[in-house]
Amino acid sequence: MRRAFVNTLLDIARSDPRVVLMTADLGFMVLEEFQHTHQSRFFNVGVAEANMVGLATGLASCGYIPFLYSIATFASMRGYEQIRNGPILHRLPVRIVGIGGGFEYGHAGPTHAALEDLGITRIQPGLTVIVPADQMQTATAIRKTYDLPGPIYYRIGKNDACVIPALEGRFTLGRIDIVREGSNLLIISTGSITAEAVAAAGELSRDGIEATVAVVSSLRPAPVEDLRNLFSKFDLAVTVEEHYLEGGLGSLVAEVAAERRFHCRVVRCGVEHSLPPEIGSTAYLRELNGLSAESLATRIRETLRSAG
Amino acid sequence: MTPRAVLYIIYSMRVGQPVTPYAIRKIILEESYRAHVGHIGSALSIADIIAALFSDLLIIPGPRHPERDRFILSKGHAVLALYAALHLKGVLTRAQLGTYCGNGTLLGSHPEHTLEGIEFSTGSLGHGLAIGAGVALSARMSGGRYRSFVLVSDAECEEGSLWETVMFAAHHKLSNLVAIVDNNGQQAFGKTRDIINLDPLAQKWQAFGWDVREVDGHNVSELKNTLCGFSADSGRPHAVIADTVCGKGVSFMEGKVEWHYLPLSDEQYAVAMKEIEASK
Numbered sequence: 001m002r003r004a005f006v007n008t009l010l011d012i013a014r015s016d017p018r019v020v021l022m023t024a025d026l027g028f029m030v031l032e033e034f035q036h037t038h039q040s041r042f043f044n045v046g047v048a049e050a051n052m053v054g055l056a057t058g059l060a061s062c063g064y065i066p067f068l069y070s071i072a073t074f075a076s077m078r079g080y081e082q083i084r085n086g087p088i089l090h091r092l093p094v095r096i097v098g099i100g101g102g103f104e105y106g107h108a109g110p111t112h113a114a115l116e117d118l119g120i121t122r123i124q125p126g127l128t129v130i131v132p133a134d135q136m137q138t139a140t141a142i143r144k145t146y147d148l149p150g151p152i153y154y155r156i157g158k159n160d161a162c163v164i165p166a167l168e169g170r171f172t173l174g175r176i177d178i179v180r181e182g183s184n185l186l187i188i189s190t191g192s193i194t195a196e197a198v199a200a201a202g203e204l205s206r207d208g209i210e211a212t213v214a215v216v217s218s219l220r221p222a223p224v225e226d227l228r229n230l231f232s233k234f235d236l237a238v239t240v241e242e243h244y245l246e247g248g249l250g251s252l253v254a255e256v257a258a259e260r261r262f263h264c265r266v267v268r269c270g271v272e273h274s275l276p277p278e279i280g281s282t283a284y285l286r287e288l289n290g291l292s293a294e295s296l297a298t299r300i301r302e303t304l305r306s307a308g
Numbered sequence: 309m310t311p312r313a314v315l316y317i318i319y320s321m322r323v324g325q326p327v328t329p330y331a332i333r334k335i336i337l338e339e340s341y342r343a344h345v346g347h348i349g350s351a352l353s354i355a356d357i358i359a360a361l362f363s364d365l366l367i368i369p370g371p372r373h374p375e376r377d378r379f380i381l382s383k384g385h386a387v388l389a390l391y392a393a394l395h396l397k398g399v400l401t402r403a404q405l406g407t408y409c410g411n412g413t414l415l416g417s418h419p420e421h422t423l424e425g426i427e428f429s430t431g432s433l434g435h436g437l438a439i440g441a442g443v444a445l446s447a448r449m450s451g452g453r454y455r456s457f458v459l460v461s462d463a464e465c466e467e468g469s470l471w472e473t474v475m476f477a478a479h480h481k482l483s484n485l486v487a488i489v490d491n492n493g494q495q496a497f498g499k500t501r502d503i504i505n506l507d508p509l510a511q512k513w514q515a516f517g518w519d520v521r522e523v524d525g526h527n528v529s530e531l532k533n534t535l536c537g538f539s540a541d542s543g544r545p546h547a548v549i550a551d552t553v554c555g556k557g558v559s560f561m562e563g564k565v566e567w568h569y570l571p572l573s574d575e576q577y578a579v580a581m582k583e584i585e586a587s588k
Binding site: 020048055057059061062063064081089090 | 444
């Protein structure tokens with residue numbers, strides 16, 4: 001997805017001279033084409049994320065649209081206060097691009113696992129939060145939102161090959177996208193892990209359990225109306241995210257569900273334990289935390305069984 | 309005549325009163341006393357720097373003019389000195405000034421950017437210089453001639469984020485960026501030399517590649533001469549280490565740590581005002 005991001009930005013920057021790309025020394029072998037094509041609008045600020053946010057605030061106040069590129073942990077957390085007191089407080093179009101949420105940096109370990117970025121960004125009312133589920137949706141989301149007023153946090157997956165069948169690059173701010181329809185339960189997913197959620201729905205289907213899979217790529221503004229409409233049709237909604245259980249998609253869905261009298265029960269699938277110490281591949285860590293397609297399907301089967 | 313010179317003429321025609329250290333200090337005492345709010349020592353510390361900048365150095369034809377010089381008070385807690393200058397320049401009315409720290413005002417004890425004349429909301433130290441560097445970079449990229457002035461405190465140099473910007477600005481040769489350090493040697497709990505010793509401060513900035521000048525931060529003409537003398541094409545960002553005294557102008561406040569926070573009693577106000585009046 002990061003290549004889709006860079007290629008889209010490269011293209012937008014050809015026609016919009018306001019677009020600037022800054023990196024805190026990450027994106028080797030990814031950002032070079034932008035660097036060479038738009039040399040005067042590319043800055044490697046060095047390993048200094050807090051400064052990068054401050055610089056971008058100054059640039060945006062003078063009419064530029066700076067994109068700040070780093071790994072999701074560093075992009076969202078190292079300069080968090082600068083994001084709050086800079087582009088959020090001043091309502092400036094700074095774009096914070098966090099690459100590889102959840103376990104996408106695999107064996108790089110816990111320092112590189114962004115498991116709270118959606119929680120801490122979602123709680124800022126002045127910050128738009130966008131989490132595309134695959135590369136085509138990344139391209140659409142960037143195109144449709146890059147020049148919105150105010151700041152945006154994008155969590156962009158690391159896997160360039162990720163394609164969610166039936167999503168077909170759709171993206172609408174504040175809305176949900178349905179990629180599979182079924183009447184037994186609702187699965188709600190966000191970001192790269194959606195591939196596992198869709199695969200889990202496929203497995204369940206072989207057992208005769210049919211799930212609707214809804215993709216939430218706009219966490220703020222939240223798709224409140226779409227969620228309400230779905231809750232009225234199902235008894236069970238299972239949220240799937242590569243994030244701590246608290247603060248992210250599961251919390252968002254539970255908040256919306258709690259405010260009205262729905263019969264729909266919400267079960268959250270995410271990372272339950274603080275900074276898991278185990279090292280391993282993305283697939284290994286997803287499995288370990290119950291987020292592989294197989295473990296999701298197992299959990300859903302058990303949930304349906306226990307509900308009678 | 310260059311477009312920059314035209315802007316300057318327009319700017320100098322604005323209605324206003326002379327921005328003198330005396331006038332700034334008088335307002336600082338009046339408003340902090342009326343509102344019963346502290347941070348008086350810090351505001352008095354920068355009164356002469358603010359006077360030097362706002363008398364005729366900053367070129368600000370209008371609060372949203374794209375070619376205006378930007379001034380960022382990174383040590384936001386001293387904002388009363390800035391409000392005073394904005395009032396003297398005719399940007400803030402006396403009535404607005406009278407709302408300082410009241411309910412529903414935009415004039416808090418730290419700057420709020422929605423107030424005319426305030427570029428950025430500050431108050432969290434170590435942030436303003438990065439924004440100022442971003443402004444300077446914008447001018448460079450767009451071919452603008454505007455400059456970026458950032459006033460930081462000496463204790464603010466304890467923030468690591470500040471040095472990230474110091475390195476960036478030197479690397480990118482942002483010679484349209486000026487950092488002024490209010491070097492009063494004091495912070496909330498005591499003397500900087502006892503808390504985190506910053507010496508030799510000028511050499512630190514120099515070692516990072518900045519053009520550094522050390523000046524008497526209470527000598528307005530020295531400050532002006534230094535700040536006017538900078539070339540925006542020198543290839544290096546500029547740092548002015550302005551040696552100051554916290555609480556300058558009020559003898560019982562000068563160099564006393566408690567005046568970082570304390571508000572004035574009736575008796576103290578009378579004594580302080582008498583001293584400021586005598587300095588007119």
